[in-house]
Every structure is written in C-alpha cells, then in structure tokens.
Amino acid sequence: MAAKKTAPKQSAPKKTAQKTTASKGSTQKKASKPKSTASKSTAGKSAAKKPLFDKKYLDKQRRLLMEERSRYVTSATRLKAEADSLVEEREPGDVQFDEESGEGDTLAVERERDLALSAHARAAVDQIDAALARIDNGTYGICLVSGKPIPRQRLNAIPWAAERVEHKAGGF
Structure with a gap:
C-alpha cells in the first residue's frame, strides 16, 4: 500500500506543475505587448x-492678463515720468556734497528706484504678452522647461506663469 500512496503523490505534482505552466502561458498571452502598446498609443492620442x-x-485668463497688462503699462509710464521729472527739476549746481545736505544723493536714489520699478513693470508686460501669445497658439499652461502642465492654482495666482514652480524656484 505504501507504493500506491507514493505513486499518486508523485503524479499529482507533475500535473500541478503542468497546470501552473499552462496557466502561466495563458497569462502571458493575455498581457502581450501589442495590446498594451495599442492602449497606450490610443491614450496618448486622446490626451494630445x-x-x-x-x-x-x-477667456477668463485672457481678461485677467489684459487687465494686469494695462496696470503694468500705466505704472511703468508713471514711474518713468517721475524719474525724468526728478532730473528736470534739479539744476546741475543744486547738488551739495557736504555732510549736512544729502539731497543730491536722495534724488539720485529716488530716480534710480523709479527707473528700476519702471523696468520691472515693463518686464512684466513682456511676460504677459508672451502668455497671451501662448493662449493664441494653444500652449498656454504648458511649462517651457519640462513640457508638463502648470497647475491651475499657479495660473490663477500668476496668469502669465511660464514655468512650473519647481523650475522657477530652481529646484530641478
């Protein structure tokens, strides 16, 4: 009887091994590369x-950009006019270089500050114009560095953002 018990036990593992192999083969057929590639390419096409x-x-972002552009243009023009008026009001002999009078230095610093702020406003106008162009050509909201979408929250905060925050901050 010991022989009869041993024989079925030996044949059973062989059948189990055959079934496992057969099931592995069928699993491999189901997960063939052509089907997964086809689904990926279809998904990629629909996403594109x-x-x-x-x-x-x-349209909402375009309106916000146009409003911001108008504010920055007005600010840049006003600051440049103020800087120019500081030069016009001062005569060449008005500046004193003694310890008691610092007016010459104050006017120069004030003028440089106005010119720097005006330049900053003009740079913002350039960025806004670029964002408007991206809306027109269909690339608005795509990071210029990585090509990934810029999160809507960032675009709501800074409508002219051209990069994801990690690239703007220099993290990558």
Whole structure:
C-alpha cells in the first residue's frame, strides 16, 4: 500500500506543475505587448487632442492678463515720468556734497528706484504678452522647461506663469 500512496503523490505534482505552466502561458498571452502598446498609443492620442483648458477658462485668463497688462503699462509710464521729472527739476549746481545736505544723493536714489520699478513693470508686460501669445497658439499652461502642465492654482495666482514652480524656484 505504501507504493500506491507514493505513486499518486508523485503524479499529482507533475500535473500541478503542468497546470501552473499552462496557466502561466495563458497569462502571458493575455498581457502581450501589442495590446498594451495599442492602449497606450490610443491614450496618448486622446490626451494630445484634448485641450488642457476649456475656452471659458482661457477667456477668463485672457481678461485677467489684459487687465494686469494695462496696470503694468500705466505704472511703468508713471514711474518713468517721475524719474525724468526728478532730473528736470534739479539744476546741475543744486547738488551739495557736504555732510549736512544729502539731497543730491536722495534724488539720485529716488530716480534710480523709479527707473528700476519702471523696468520691472515693463518686464512684466513682456511676460504677459508672451502668455497671451501662448493662449493664441494653444500652449498656454504648458511649462517651457519640462513640457508638463502648470497647475491651475499657479495660473490663477500668476496668469502669465511660464514655468512650473519647481523650475522657477530652481529646484530641478
């Protein structure tokens, strides 16, 4: 009887091994590369065709950008005019270089500050113009560095953002 018990036990593992091999083969057939590649390419095509933002959101962002542009242009023009007026009001002989009078230095510092702020405002106008161009060509909201989408929260805070925060901050 010991022989009869041993024989079925030996044949059972062989059948189990065959079943396992057969099931592995069928699993491998189900997960073939052509099907997964086809689903990935289909997903990629649909994602590429679908716009990142809807028209309503882009129109809202365009309005915000135009309002900000107007503010920055006004600010830059006003600051430049103030800087120019500081030079016009001062005559060449008015500056004193003694310890009691610091007016010459104050006017120069004030003028340089106005010119720097005006330049900053003009740079913001350039960034806004670039964002408006990205809306027109369909690339608004795509990071210029990584090509990944810029989060909507960042675009709501800074509509002219051209980079994801990690690239702007220098993290990558």
